[in-house]
Amino acid sequence: MAAISRRRPLALAAAVAVALGAGALAVTSASAAEAPLKDYELTWGIKQSYRSYVTGMAAGSFTPAGGATQAADNGAFTFAGGTGTYDSDTHAVRLGFAGSLKIASKLHGFDLTLSDVRFDSGAAEITADVTSGGTTQDDVPLADVTVTRTMTGMETRLTKEAATVLGSASYEGAAGDPLTVVQKTPPTQSPSPTGSPSSSTSPSPTTSTSPKPTGSASSTASPSASQTTSPSASASETGAATQGDIADGTLGWGVKQSFRTYVVDGPAKGRITASGGATQASGNGDFTFTEATGTYDTDADTLKAAFKGAVNFKGHEANGSYGLDLTLSGLTVELDGGTGELTADVESLGRTSDDVVLAHLTAGTSDLKAEDDVISLDDVTAELTKAGAQAFGGFYTEGTVLDPVDLSVALSDDAQLPDGNGDGGSGNGSGTGGSGDSGTTSGTTGGGGTTGSTTGGVTGALASTGSDVPTGALGAAAAVTVAAGAGVVIAVRRRRQA
Incomplete structure (x- = not known):
């Protein structure tokens, strides 16, 4: 077998001067x-x-x-x-x-x-x-x-x-x-x-x-x-420090394709609204969360990045109120040696829980390697946690495989993220859903393929549909059945009868 050997010439001639204290070299x-x-x-x-x-x-x-x-x-x-x-x-x-x-x-x-x-x-x-x-x-x-x-x-x-x-x-x-x-x-x-x-x-x-x-x-x-x-x-081969603050970044995640289908085209007959810096790809596609902040250490292979944007799932409308009203925001990814967690703030039917661990993450590599001052990880496996299953009403079981996560973070202000923008932003559509040309939309994907733009983010969307009715005026009814593999148990809220 040929030996793997390379005797390189001196790469640091005159680079390492040695202090010998008071003594001098007695050389001849x-x-x-x-x-x-x-x-x-x-x-x-x-x-x-x-x-x-x-x-x-x-x-x-x-x-x-x-x-x-x-x-x-x-x-x-x-x-x-x-x-x-x-x-x-x-x-x-x-x-x-x-x-x-x-x-x-x-x-x-x-x-x-x-x-x-x-x-x-x-x-x-x-x-x-x-x-x-x-x-x-x-x-x-x-x-x-x-x-x-x-x-x-x-x-x-x-x-x-x-x-x-x-x-x-x-x-x-x-x-x-x-x-x-x-x-x-x-x-x-x-x-x-x-x-x-x-x-x-x-x-x-x-x-x-x-x-x-x-x-x-x-x-x-x-x-x-x-x-x-x-x-x-000292700096890495790419010129970026091996540890420091994240300058920008994007997170691509679809939550779960069958769930998106259930909300928009299935029994929920609802809509999905991306806001606050998040966008959704056309055709009821994946979501992109932007403007990452956090820290990284490529020596220790650790990263923690928080992303802006929110996505709201709304469906099962009855008399102006909704049996399904779920918002995910404040998404954060934390990795250590190739494994970690995806957390989010979860608001469901008016109740908010912060920093819920939605998924366990497993990357294809344990090494965080920067290229051109950008760390990118594609197809990171995401498995639903027990807390995540509760966030989805208990229909999805712990360990269910969710959509994979794509992650890119910039280590310097002038680094170019994969979409070609130095600021990490995704192209914004007109808010008309699947007909957008940019590949992403920042509006609302509605049931039956129709869409409509929102104002005021998630809060505005809730108010415009009558979901600002006081909690005391609403009651809980039976759960609804869902499409195969796509469902969520929804507590349907209805107005009290006079």
Whole structure:
């Protein structure tokens, strides 16, 4: 098998200047540029979500050996015994570490071992030998590193080769766990290293301290290798920070297609009104909620976004009152490692419940990856919760699959959302429903295919149909039957008879 190997040229020439304290390098002749280093440790967890997958869904295990260890509770890995060199010409620190890590799952059929882990600040990368199926591939580049002066908490980004090794193309370009490289016990004198391919025969420094990169220079060969003075302030490959506030965004969700059909074309003989920034696609289609606000963290793969807009379902009209009068607003999506919740404020027959968890969400990937300063997730699975089932009157059962969720959030003010608008807004139709040309409408979809625009949002729509009758003047009647798979149990309110 051909080895997956790439020996890249130095990507950070003169980028990592090392402070050696009061001592000076005692260098001579041909090998004057290099000084030996020893007693270093490298700590890196690869990626937290990958560790969770191996020990969880894959029912596998991590087995460190030969000096490598793993932190408690399925934590990060530490490789000790690091030896190598510091190059005073290029200011590069090159270190190789002892120990190996076996990653195996009988259930999912993988068994691989990482060994000879190396860190090169000049090339800004982590490499390792990878053994799988009896074949060893040398020096596989696992991650690009954003090198910092302290060499602690450095950002990493997984490579294409790492995605191949880990068994999922989705890992390519994904943020890995932070990397720390430190000298375990800085010696007063640093003897020449043994057993390191990069060892230098030059005399050791008269005094030695842990290398501290002090310079900052970007590389043309590695976009993720730009230097910063603080890991938290560094930027991702796309130029966006790895965490911060959401600038804008849209949420596409149809709630449930059969429910929309039931309301407009079924027994409810009602209408659907999108307002307050929400729109509905023509032909009684899906809804789009806009103007997202919230926060994101692509390193931790977390996101919380709230969207503007409301959608009202109204039907079963009798003498000016409605047996079905359901409004969803304040929609919020929260994701952590690919799973999360969809919440909304729910108003039903005059009663309002805030922050109701309507659905459990499962994305197709656990990684939040920004492209052109936009994070997009399509076809996120949504399953009705117990609270969501209650919001629909108990007809839909807990676990019912709802329409999938499409999510796009902008990480900067000038980012272009998928619809091509920097402000995240969807095109507004004329409020004439299915006949609109824009693909979305901000009016009302009515029974029988007729539509009519609303004024004053949801409140105006209620008033115009007589739903402002005081609650005391209304009573509850029997529930109504619904079309197959489409229904909701509706408490029909009627005026009291004189």
